[in-house]
Amino acid sequence: MAMALTRTEAARRTALLQVESYQIFLDLSTGADTARSRTEVRFSCREPGATTFADIDALAVHEAVLNGVPADPAAITDGRLPLPGLAAANTLTVDATVAMTTSGSGLTRYTDPADGSRYVLANCFPTAAPRVFCCFDQPDLRASVTVTVTVPAGWTCVATGEVLARPADGAAGIWRFSAVPAMKPNEFTLCAGPYVTAPADGGPESGGPQGGGPDRDGPARLTVRCRPALAGSPGLPGIFATVTAVLGYYEQLLGVRCPYDRLDIVFVPQLAPPAMQLPAVMYVSEPLLQRAADPGDGHVAAILAHEAAHLWFGCLVEAGWWDDLWLAEAMASYLSYAAATAVLGQPDAWAEFAMMGQASAYQADEMPSTQPISSPVDTAAHALTRPTPITYSKGAAAIRQLAALVGDEALRAEQDCASTSAGMPGRPHRWRT
Ligand SMILES: [Zn+2]
Structure with missing residues (x-):
């Protein structure tokens, strides 16, 4: 069982590391309940000689090598692989067998009762990426991600990158996808099946x-x-x-x-x-x-x-830690009501929000369990315990109130600023508001 990453631990890794790339190789053809996962991580360290850890939550780690030196898989505790004596530029490779379950988290499988066909989904949100590949699983350590997947005959595979190569229609074999820049580990996904x-x-x-x-x-x-x-x-x-x-x-x-x-x-x-x-x-x-x-x-x-x-709001820009989980959800909710009114033929969408969403937020706010929409949290799990009406509806109501106060144009001007001012092209790292 992996130990939850805390804000302090994440901040230490952020200060120490810059992660450049993940090359992930997954073999989904090895069995019904497991997959083979091989990862090559390239990252730099601002304090050569320092020690940190990588996250891997596997059934078995067959081999781990840091800068050409084998690491002892037995040293992995609580899903953490110690990485001592880091160089300025580092390469870590980890070869593991990971579980494929029906839990909905990590690699998840489904068997169609009608025809026995199997389907696989990789769901890494919020902290399940180490169940799929070895990584530094925190939202502010983004990196280029490339994935190669081996699938059985008859399967199609979808991932975040563009398909670069694939087997002939219906054949078993390898799907290669293009690199995707500046991804969070928990954004990694693929789905495969017929x-x-x-x-x-x-x-x-x-x-x-x-x-x-x-x-x-x-x-x-x-x-x-x-x-x-x-x-x-x-x-x-x-x-x-x-x-x-x-x-x-x-x-x-x-x-x-x-x-x-x-x-x-x-x-x-x-x-x-x-x-x-x-x-x-x-x-x-x-x-x-x-x-x-x-x-x-x-x-x-x-x-x-x-x-x-x-x-x-969530993929292009997002908060660096879990304190502000609400912002992506509230913005998505706010924009969806605006879209419903403008282009989806639902002129009463905001009225429905006031009667349903906002009402449920008022109700949640009156309970002893209420929490602010934003406050420091130590772990992802803590952020996810906030009542849903607070995160989604109270947050959307706060943004709508802001729009009423400063005007729609001023609100949009802030969004323009946020989406164009930082980070890699097209993938800024943090909110700027
Ligand atoms: Zn959402």
């Missing part, structure tokens, strides 16, 4: 509206995937239309292009939350696809709008 691509408009499989690619002029490329049994769902065309509309709205409102050239939307079986947004990949739980078929039900559109907003 998914199919859904047609955008009921016609032949098209992969959705085109126009993406580097330096694109058009919108981000959308692709929707699901299990074969769901490919004819009447809710699918609405998914394309909703996400296309909200992406265009956010680009115009925020004055910042969608940070990714493409967005893969995957309907995942037995996903625990309704949906999750990661860089270039959105996961949606399957029951929402049935609900999306009802044109009078705006629930699914609201969720998609919330998740798409996380491409900017």
